[in-house]
Amino acid sequence: MKRRFALVLVALSLSPLGALSANDWVQWRGPNRDGIAKESGLMDQWPEQGPAVAYRTKGLGSGMASLAIHAGLLYTIGNIDGKTNLICRNAGDGAEVWATPFTDDKGAANGTPTIDPETGLVYAMSFDGVMVCCDAKTGKVAWKKSFTGDFGGKMESGWGYSESPLIDGDKLLCTPGASKAMVVALRKKTGDLIWAGKAPEGKLRGNDGAGYSSIVISNAAGRKQYVQLVGHGIVSYDAETGDLLWNYDRVANTTANIPTPLVSGNYVFCSTGYGDGGTALLEISPKANRSLGVKEVYYKSSKELQNHHGGMIMIGDHVYMGHGHNNGFPACVEWKTGKDLWDKGRGAGGGSAAIVAADKKLFFRYQDGIMAMIDTDTNAYKLLGKFKLATHNGESWPHPVIVDGNLYIRDQDELIVYKISK
Secondary structure (H helix, E strand, O other), X not given: OHHHHHHHHHHHHHOOOOOOOOOOEOOOOOOOOOOEEOOXXXXXXXXXXXXXXXXXXXXXOEOOOOOEEEOOEEEEEEEEOOEEEEEEEEOOOOOEEEEEEEEEOOOOOOOOOEEEOOOOEEEEEOOOOEEEEEEOOOOOEEEEEEHHHHHOOOEOOOOOOOOOOEEEOOEEEEOOOOOOOOEEEEEOOOOOEEEEEOOOOOOOOOOOOEOOOOOEEEOHHHOOEEEEEEOOEEEEEEOOOOOEEEEEOOOOOOOOOOOOOEEEOOEEEEEEOOOOOEXXXXXXXXXXXXXXXXXXXXXXXXXXXXXXXXXXXXXXXXEEEEEEOOOOEEEEEEOOOOXXXXXXXXXXXOOOEEEEEEOOEEEEEEOOOEEEEEEOOOOXXXXXXXXXOOXXXXXXXXXXXXXXXXXXXXXXXXEEEEEOEO
């Protein structure tokens, strides 16, 4: 206990929670939730054995959560001795700052924490749907909510809540998955309810409940809205009122709807895996009485194009992704047409691929523990390097993170940090 208290004092004196910087990774998929790190000067090729290791550390517990990093501190979630912990470490060497157990849980957490530099708070979600808000410096619990107990929420299937909450102004957006509270806006300081958005009604493809995705902000058709992938497909809610603006179910599958949607202008690009998923581009337009219309620009069946999980990244007019169920075949898709310019087939590793982009490069973390670096050249697939990660404690599903020239890899109980700067 004395050691932990001393470490907290060191963290407070050396790494106070400061203003947001360009390289911070304060939430799921980075500062803009698009999977793009604002990094430059990274290595153009890797040695055969891979980049040098900056450090390795253990004690993060079980789970598939990725990392959030800000002001020299990193945050993740892990199940340790049957309790879900929100964990804070020093980003420079992995030393423990604090760990806060916030619920007894039957499963390991999958969602990534969200940091709010404005208030100095950090948020995390457990497998069973307990949302906790803690002081980011000390780990002291500020408030908790139960998605099932407080909102009657449910998941579409049994792999646990996996969302990373979204901060927008004074609101915290999250997805309980209930019929009367599919998506909710809470006051980020207190957890008090601002509004609850109802689930779409009628006979729809997919299943009731929340999916495994996370909310993004769109201003399509001049209307600020929160777009999310749930069990019945894509839904969108008015940012001020929580009114359901539109929904689209053709892309929904009946197993698990996972990838975070991409938004650009008046368009939404969405994809899901499994045999009955697929990929679609949607165009949102204004209608009478402030309602919005949704038009399917195109739909690709799961055999043609699907992102099982691992995420999609939009750079310019192209979407980069791993295609295929339990596969991460590298794909470069013209997002306005759906055409795959690479059509590569299998890439450097096996299984699904969790991806991040930085410095005009793609970083594919394959399920089998292979790490690959790929050029973003749209004309041809170009592998710049690959290596076998130093550990493979479970499926390599947690998304990689790149901050300050370092590649952060969470592997269940372990964290490995590689130096990838020139």
